[in-house]
Amino acid sequence: MPLQDFATSEPLTLGVELELQLISTHDQNLVPQAEDLLRETARHTGAWDIKPEIARSMIEIGSSIQREHGPLLAELRDMRDQLVHASRRLNIGIAGGGTHAYQHWSEQQIYPGERFHYLSDLYGYLAKQFIVFGQHVHVGCPNGDDALWLLHALSRYVPHFIALAGSSPFVQGQDTGFDSARLNAVFAFPLSGRAPFVRSWSEFGTYFDKMTDTGVVKSMKDFYWDIRPKPEYGTIELRVCDTPLTVEKAAALACYLQAICRYLIQERPFEPAEDDYLVYTYNRFQACRFGLDGEVVNPQTKQRSRLRDDIVRTLAKVDAHAVDLKSWDACQQIRDSLGEGNDATWLRRLHRTGMPLSEVVETAARRWSGA
Template identity: 30%
Template structure:
């Protein structure tokens, strides 16, 4: 089975941001995407070019065009979000983003009226019905499928870095899960989600996809929802590990890290280096540690079991990527890593708000709505 990889301009960038629609009175996650999207879709088009349905009618996915810099991607998102926010406001709805809603129960949600989502629900049943989760996906362009899989394999060692920075789903249906990212464990319930298979090259990927399709496990490559995956149609490596992020500032951080890392690994291939493929047990352990402890995790850094704080690993990575950030024009966005480390990831900020209000989770929703409007909080 041949799967064409449509080459992209090196280090080009695209971002997908899944937004929650919440009722201004109850603060509950609320269906409204059909009306909001209809209101902003240009006349003569079937759908808005940069705002789409997702699985639930309480979600609007905002996507960028093909961008060259992180600043361009942020500006692209901001323009579309402003359109969505105005239409939502007219219907008594606010926008926010986090990996999960703090207290809305998944049974209350309506599925979007698109055939692919109806079919997904039929096939996956309970596993799909629980998918009241939200993420940020970052695409970085590469020029060939031959590079895509070595880069995917090498990027997996940074899964705990991205997950710890973006973790924003400590609550599920009104309960504190004790996790930094409950979304991660919910999403892993789908049979083709989670850590990517470590495949040697593009032909091995084509063979594996053909096997899955022949076996009836999937109908197309689009149904493989790995944490990091190649996207043949876009010609990108796609990082899907991040929880939904409340602010454009935090999106800038993870987009800058992703763009710089892919550029770094791409250069290493050009210089004849063989990119590392991390040990499987280390990947699973580190993903769990970031899921459970977020920025307080100690991650495994070799196959001997040596550990170090993920905070330090993130800070060191940002320093290592600084020359690539200068080249790609994302120095400011990469530098915002320090703001997240100092002020806390979203899961920490949410818990602080809940603690300040005696465990009431409605103010947590208010804080997430405010962050989307105002940006990453600055420390006093």
């Protein structure tokens, strides 16, 4: 399949996708009822979208095209409320979080769909271990060249979003020591990680043709990069966030990204370079492992700093842009979360009080519902 032309989008528009857990109200484990929930929500009101994901115990919801924090948050809350109402009719719960705390991958069922079965056949048990839950954020770009520039410029901010969104400390009943254990499952795939350093859409087309000629890649969907271009939408897509435990956090993360993008585009504080990626994997690991307490290296100055401090400095740089975008409240929520800790911190805090993991999952589902 040849690479399609890059569609023109209004710059800095947003689209948010959230992968959600379907929870049994009996034992709080994942429950394979995606088909039932999709039937219950088939006639939902609103411009948002709901669709299946790779497992029958998860769904994905997607917002309409948004420009500002207020309308985005209102739509996400409407999604949540309608989903929660439908799930109660089915006697199931819905939760955020990047991983389920104690589900076992071998018990999961692949959703009946051609692509999902293709992935299961190709990746074997990795497909079931890929039953993790993330937030993806699309940012509109006017053309492919600008999209690739922004993609590479954003690379140094990837650890911010991993750390802020970290909500997957538990895997198969154990505390992994990671704030985002979810990304360890993603990294197992051969086409994950960073995008190649190409600066023009024509150059990217050459790379794409070489990859399809090998037979390894059939379409853009086969790339699981941390940030990837989506030519059919005219966007770049940030894919590193765990699904937050609330829609309020999801909206804040999206609008923090939007403010950074506006800052980068309008002020051009640096020019992306291949050497920016020398510390990329190290910085990403620090964010996954230690969250906001992780240490990152600035690829230009080689200076080290705590992620929490780097986010504070970045917020100061983008505040004026957030005001212009009407998303200052979102960035203030990000600022407040630096003291409170991320969702992984909240989940661990519950468990350390002696709460069993089943009750932790139940409490997280209540938090998602807005209760």
